Every structure is written in structure tokens, then in C-alpha cells.
Amino acid sequence: MTIYAGIDIGSCTTKAVVIDQEDNIIGSHVRRSGVDYQSVAREVLETALEGREWDNIPIVATGYGRHTIDFAKEVKTEIACHAKGGFHYAQRALMLVDIGGQDNKVIKIDNSGHRLDFKMNRKCAAGTGTFIEEIAARMAIPLEMLDDMARKAEKRVKIGSYCTVFASTEILAHIRAGVASEELVRGVFESVVDRVMEMIPLADPILLCGGVVQYFPIVADIFRERMSGEIIVPPLPQLTGAYGAALFARQSAD
Amino acid sequence: MEERKRVEIKATAQVRAVMEQHFRELDEADKTKNRKIAWCSSVGPAELAISMGFLVYFFENHGAMLGSTRTANDYIPLANAAGYSPDICSYLTSDIGAYLKGETPLQRAYGIEHIPKPDVLLYNTNQCREVYDWMSWYARELKVPLYGINTPRTQRQSREDVINSVAAQIEEMVPGLEEVAGRRFDIDEFREVIATSRECSQLWEECLDTAEAQPSPMTFFDDCIHMGPAVVMRGRKEANDYYKILLAELKERVEQGVAAVEGARHRLYWEGMPIWGKLRIMSELFARLNSCILVSTYCNSWVFSDLDPKDPFKSMARAYSSIFIGQDDNWKEDYISEKVKRFNLDGILYHDSKTCPNNTNSRYAMPDRLSEQLGIPYLIIYGDLNDLRCFSEEQTITNVEAFIEQLEESR
Structure with a gap:
């Protein structure tokens, strides 16, 4: 079976997702990024592979540590990967809101999956x-x-x-x-x-992702209380970027 | 990450020589008192001072040197401790801090011990009020006279009453300058300096306009180096001689198809101040991403087309009151639009410079308005001209890479 991997080395956690040719997630893992990105990334990917051989697997790296991973064949920004992963789940025009460890992103995506615009929070960590x-x-x-x-x-x-x-x-x-x-x-x-809503006027449908949304579902509930439109939360919001990276790996390999 | 090779601009050696000459002359005058020295804001009445025999030292240029040598952050805290807030102009705070510490980048660059002591301080508030506050500090510290022009800002058009007022203020400086200079003002000498300055503007503008070519022979980062003589030597023949050399080389590069960024796929505009301490990193980042920033508001700020030797006071007033930074957003948007269309640009980068609100144009929704009007995307980079505490390199790289990915996707 041909498989593909995406690895998202974030400021707080490193996430790996392994997919098959039908884009199904067949393995994933998350752990703290720590200080040695390279070895943590290797370990997270190995765990996600669940014993499968990892020679010649197309791998795309993303996240703050993306340039430090020597075994990745390609590098993409977390903006590109979140957009890819989020759109793959929703399959329609949307605004993606990622609340991560040290930054927030809002990405506008059109109905063919192209990014129209993105905003990241400013330097301050408030709201992350x-x-x-x-x-x-x-x-x-x-x-x-x-x-x-x-x-x-x-x-x-x-x-x-x-x-x-x-x-x-x-x-x-x-x-x-x-x-x-x-x-x-x-x-x-x-x-x-509040901090997210100050970044840009939000319009539904909104897809929420990132570790904060995964560990604190109340954040999505607060969005729902504040806004009348549709709020989508994928099953594993923290893995959206790594999943997007894996999709890029498959796209490049194909 | 791969590093890009590029064909260097040969005139870079000459620009360094011109800048060195400028500082050596000032140092000699400081030591021997053979010439009087005027400090002048960068878009201040330099031509008037030159015509009266002054050597002119530009304190904002010193601020930029503190930024580009990445020493600003050694000095900003000293000015902060002296009561100058970290939220105000970091040119001002780094320069005053360096003075308090008795240091200058001129020591390392040229072995010049200290900045030249002024005989007179001149400013024009056409860019910001900070130049007045900055020079007021030196006026108190060094007990030298301070003369200035107070130019109205955020103008919708260059009104005649404003031009007349500014021209009158320039003329009012003459008696004070005569006293410091120990000589009379001569209108013909002033006309001559204005004519030389006007020629410098034309030549520099022609250099900048070579970027219309595809590929562009020069980037914004090159412009930041090569604009030096237009800032510190305009009104003097040496600047014009230099720009003739640079222009010839740029034309040759255009003819031969020499690209500033080999294989550049995206042509971009830079709005706002440079991040002086990160020029190299930013230059390499955009080159790695096959992108060329080739037009900027900042480097075009030393083009003063209105200067006219036939009417020196009024034309200088007009030229210095109609600079980009002094106009309202409608005017600025028309200016940027014209450049975006003429230079065939794909996107605009706005530098939100934390301590330079006057040279930051992304805070009143201009990016959204222009993006909608021009149909091209933008990115706001959060940083500062000198204070690197306000700049996150990691976040900036991620934002820039994502912006270029977006441009790639939309091709």
C-alpha cells in the first residue's frame, strides 16, 4: 500500500498524520515539540507509522519547525496546509480559523479550495x-x-x-x-x-481547528453563541495542518 | 535553505565611496572648523544650507545606520531611561541613546570617533513631529540654535496658501543662518544648488524607473543602499555624478536582461519603512521565494520633481510639502495605484512599523481598499525601522512564505 505523511512541527506540539491513497488517516500522533524538533518529529512520525517502513514515503513538513526536518521531501507553510486540510474536510468555500499554540490564523478559501486571503494574529500571544x-x-x-x-x-x-x-x-x-x-x-x-473576532470580519461557514479547539470544545460553543451561521469542527481539529501536509505529499507524489 | 547567486551592482563600490566622502568631510570640518555644519532633517531645507556654505549632516541617516548595523537596540534603552518612550520613533531613541553612550557606527565604518558637532539644527515637520522633538533635545544638550519649518500634513492637495506659508518659513531662516554662517545669503548660489538637487532627483527617479523592465535590474533592497547620495548629497555635484554611473549600469543590465532576482516570478511593492537591521535576511528570503520587490514608497521619497531654480523658495516649498508622507490617503492610494499598474506588480507588502506611525499606511484600511481596487493581494509585515524587539523573524518568514504560496496558487 502506498502511504503519505504530513508532519506539523508547531510551536507547542508536533503532529504527524499518515494517509493512504484514498486520503484516509491510517495513523497519527501528537507530542510536545520540545527543543529538538528533528528527533521529536522523527519519533512522532515513527509512532504514527505504527510499524510501517518509512523509506521513500513522500513527506511534507509544515509548522514553525518545517525547515529543520531533513527527512521531509517538501516544505509548506502551515497556512497552506491548514487550508488544504480544512477544505478537504468541508469541500466548500469557508473561513478557516486555527487557534494554535502561539498564533491564530484566519484563512479565506474559495469553493475550489484556493486561498483568497489570510491573516495571522500580531506578535502578542493573547488569545492563543x-x-x-x-x-x-x-x-x-x-x-x-x-x-x-x-x-x-x-x-x-x-x-x-x-x-x-x-x-x-x-x-x-x-x-x-x-x-x-x-x-x-x-x-x-x-x-x-474576542481576539479572533478582532482579526477580520468572520462569515460562515467557519471551520475551527487547532489544539485549543480540540482540547477545549467550549471555544466552539462560544463561537456558536456569538454567531448565527454554521460552525464546523472536524473530528480531529488539531491534526488539520498535518493532514493538509499529508494531502500535499500525496498530490506531489501523484 | 538554498542561497541565490546574483549579479552584483558594480556601482555599489562607488556609492560606498561617496558616502565615505560625505562623512570624512564632516569629520574634517568638525576637527578643523574649516566649514560650518548644519544638521538637517532628511526632507528639510538642505539646499538652503548648502548654498550658504554649510556641510550638512542628516540625523535620520545616522538613525538608519544604527538600524542597519543592528546596534540600535544597544542604545534605545538609554533614551527610554531618559524619558523617551519605547513607543516613539526608534530613530530618535537609538540616536539619542547612542549620543548618551558616546558611540556611533561611524567609528567602526570609518574610524570617525563621534558624530560632527552642529553649528545649527534645521528641521521640517513635513514628515513627522518627531524631527522637531529630536532636534529640540540636541538644541538643549548642545546649546546650538534650532530653526524649523512647520508644514501641515494629511493634505488633500498642495494648497497655494500652504505653499506660500512654507516658502515664507524657509525665507525666515535666512537671517539666522547668515549669522551662524558668518556670510550673506546669495540667491544665485541658492538657485544653483536647487538646480543641482533637481537634477539629482531626475537621475534617481530614472534609476528607480529602470525597475519597469522585466526582469527588474534592481530590488528595493538595492535601492535602500543606492539612495544614500540622494539623501545626504543632493544639491551637490558628487551625487549627480554618482547617479549617472548607476543609471548607465542599470540601463546596461536592462539591455542585457540581468535580473536583480534571477527567475523572479512575482513583482512586488514595499510600502513603509525598511526594517534596517533585517535588509539582508529579507532580501534573501524574497529571492529564495522567486520574488522581487522592485518599487517602494520609501525609496521614491527622494524624488522632488517640483524643484525649480527660477523660483527657488516657492518651488522648494512645493516640492517638500507635496511628499507622499504628508498627503491624505486618497492621494497616497492614487500614487500607489499608478506604480502598481506601471510596474506591473502582483502584490503589495505593507510594513507596519511599530514606532513610525507616520510612515505606516496599513492602519486605516488602505490595504483592503487598494486590494479591492487593484485586484491584487497584500500582506502586512509587523516590525519596526530600528527596534528589533518589535519584529518576529519567524512569524514574518511564515507570513511571507504563505503570501508567496498564495500568489503561486493564483497564477
Whole structure:
């Protein structure tokens, strides 16, 4: 069987997806990118291959570490790969919103899968996965508890700062004022959505992807509360970029 | 990543020599006091000062040197600590910081110990208010006279009352300059300098216009180096002699089909300030991506077609009040549109320079308006002219690569 691989070396996590000739995912793996991108990428890909030989597999690398992987045959940006993976799932014109570890992307895609435009967040990490991790660490709450906590909030707390450090200060002020932790956590997720909506006017259908959407489904729910149109979430949103890279690998090989 | 070989522009050696001559003359005047020295903002009344025998030192050029030598960030914190915010012009903060530390890139480049001490400080607010604040600091520090022109900005058109006011302000500088220079103003000498400056503008514009050729013989990154004489030596014969050499070489490159970027598939516009400390990296990045940035607002800013020796004060007022940066967005959009069409461009890059709002045109929706009007995409690069704390190389590379991929897909 001919197989193809895509590897997405992101700022926080490295993702690998292996597909067959019908574009079905036959293996995948995710782990922290750490500091040695090359060996982590190799390890993630090996795990995703589930014992298959990896000689001569067409591999496309994407993500911040894309240029550091010597075993990839081709390199594509994460913008191209997310657009590819997202469009393959939705098969229609859409706006793709990727909320990643250190950046957010909004990509406009036409009904043939071509990118019309894209925007990335500016330098600040506010509104990204790193922001959520920073705030969780500051509040000493395990990440896996955040989604449930936010759903229990009775009120909303506005966190308006663009800056992760300033947002932390805002949260400390709320803590001093006796605001419930659940409300603060909900406020953090609301602010992630705020930051995305400030980037560009969003129009449905919107496809949400990235690790934040995968681990915190409440983010998609907040989008649905804020917008009347269709919000699509693929089954494994964190793998969208790696899947797109694998699709590029197949396209180039074919 | 593969590195691209390119045919270097031979005149680069000469431009370096012209720039060195400029700084050596100033250093000699500083040491021997054989000539008076005027500091002048880059689009200030340089021609007037030259006509009265001053050697002219351009403090913004020194700012650019601090940026391109990547030393700016050693000095910006000193100015910040002295009360000048990190959010204001990083030319200003890096230059004042370097002065406070007693250092200059001229030491390493030419063995010149310090920047030349001014006898007079001149500015024109046609580009920004910062030049006034910047020179006010030196006026207090060095106790030298400060004369300036306050030009209205964000204009819809060059109004005659504005031109008359600016011309009057230039004339009002004459008595003060005569006192510092120790000599009388001579209108004929002024006319001559204006004529020389006008010729410099024409030659530089002709050089820039060779980029209309396919392939373009020169990139924006080349322009940033070769514009030096138009900034610091305009009004002097040496600049014109240099541009005749450069123009001949560029025409030869066009005739022979010598490309600035071999195999370039995309022709692009750069709007805004250069990121001085990253010129090489950016130049290599675009070349690797088979893309050539060949027109810019910035390098065209030293074209002053209105200069006219027959009416030196008023024509100088007109030329310096109608510069791109001083006009409103409608005017700017017409200007960029004309360039995009004439140079047959595929996309526009906007540099959002954190500390230079006056030279940043992406903050009031111009990119969306022009993209819709011209039917070409754009990319905003977030950075700064000098303060590299405001620039993320990784994010920029990803954005640029994605932008070029998008252009490729749409071909």
C-alpha cells in the first residue's frame, strides 16, 4: 500500500498524520515539540507509522519547525496546509480559523479550495493556546479541568487586555474582587474568541481547528453563541495542518 | 535553505565611496572648523544650507545606520531611561541613546570617533513631529540654535496658501543662518544648488524607473543602499555624478536582461519603512521565494520633481510639502495605484512599523481598499525601522512564505 505523511512541527506540539491513497488517516500522533524538533518529529512520525517502513514515503513538513526536518521531501507553510486540510474536510468555500499554540490564523478559501486571503494574529500571544496555559498556571488549575469549569460559570467576566501579562493582572484584580474561578475561566475562553473576532470580519461557514479547539470544545460553543451561521469542527481539529501536509505529499507524489 | 547567486551592482563600490566622502568631510570640518555644519532633517531645507556654505549632516541617516548595523537596540534603552518612550520613533531613541553612550557606527565604518558637532539644527515637520522633538533635545544638550519649518500634513492637495506659508518659513531662516554662517545669503548660489538637487532627483527617479523592465535590474533592497547620495548629497555635484554611473549600469543590465532576482516570478511593492537591521535576511528570503520587490514608497521619497531654480523658495516649498508622507490617503492610494499598474506588480507588502506611525499606511484600511481596487493581494509585515524587539523573524518568514504560496496558487 502506498502511504503519505504530513508532519506539523508547531510551536507547542508536533503532529504527524499518515494517509493512504484514498486520503484516509491510517495513523497519527501528537507530542510536545520540545527543543529538538528533528528527533521529536522523527519519533512522532515513527509512532504514527505504527510499524510501517518509512523509506521513500513522500513527506511534507509544515509548522514553525518545517525547515529543520531533513527527512521531509517538501516544505509548506502551515497556512497552506491548514487550508488544504480544512477544505478537504468541508469541500466548500469557508473561513478557516486555527487557534494554535502561539498564533491564530484566519484563512479565506474559495469553493475550489484556493486561498483568497489570510491573516495571522500580531506578535502578542493573547488569545492563543499559550495564553490559556499561562492563565491556568497562574490560577493553579490543571488544563484538563478548564473546559468543565467554564461551563459551570453563571456570569461572564470580561478580560479585555491584548497582552497576556496584562490579562493576568486583570485576572488577579478579579480574584481580589472575589469573582468565582469558573467565571474567570469562562472569561479566558471568551477573550480567546474576542481576539479572533478582532482579526477580520468572520462569515460562515467557519471551520475551527487547532489544539485549543480540540482540547477545549467550549471555544466552539462560544463561537456558536456569538454567531448565527454554521460552525464546523472536524473530528480531529488539531491534526488539520498535518493532514493538509499529508494531502500535499500525496498530490506531489501523484 | 538554498542561497541565490546574483549579479552584483558594480556601482555599489562607488556609492560606498561617496558616502565615505560625505562623512570624512564632516569629520574634517568638525576637527578643523574649516566649514560650518548644519544638521538637517532628511526632507528639510538642505539646499538652503548648502548654498550658504554649510556641510550638512542628516540625523535620520545616522538613525538608519544604527538600524542597519543592528546596534540600535544597544542604545534605545538609554533614551527610554531618559524619558523617551519605547513607543516613539526608534530613530530618535537609538540616536539619542547612542549620543548618551558616546558611540556611533561611524567609528567602526570609518574610524570617525563621534558624530560632527552642529553649528545649527534645521528641521521640517513635513514628515513627522518627531524631527522637531529630536532636534529640540540636541538644541538643549548642545546649546546650538534650532530653526524649523512647520508644514501641515494629511493634505488633500498642495494648497497655494500652504505653499506660500512654507516658502515664507524657509525665507525666515535666512537671517539666522547668515549669522551662524558668518556670510550673506546669495540667491544665485541658492538657485544653483536647487538646480543641482533637481537634477539629482531626475537621475534617481530614472534609476528607480529602470525597475519597469522585466526582469527588474534592481530590488528595493538595492535601492535602500543606492539612495544614500540622494539623501545626504543632493544639491551637490558628487551625487549627480554618482547617479549617472548607476543609471548607465542599470540601463546596461536592462539591455542585457540581468535580473536583480534571477527567475523572479512575482513583482512586488514595499510600502513603509525598511526594517534596517533585517535588509539582508529579507532580501534573501524574497529571492529564495522567486520574488522581487522592485518599487517602494520609501525609496521614491527622494524624488522632488517640483524643484525649480527660477523660483527657488516657492518651488522648494512645493516640492517638500507635496511628499507622499504628508498627503491624505486618497492621494497616497492614487500614487500607489499608478506604480502598481506601471510596474506591473502582483502584490503589495505593507510594513507596519511599530514606532513610525507616520510612515505606516496599513492602519486605516488602505490595504483592503487598494486590494479591492487593484485586484491584487497584500500582506502586512509587523516590525519596526530600528527596534528589533518589535519584529518576529519567524512569524514574518511564515507570513511571507504563505503570501508567496498564495500568489503561486493564483497564477
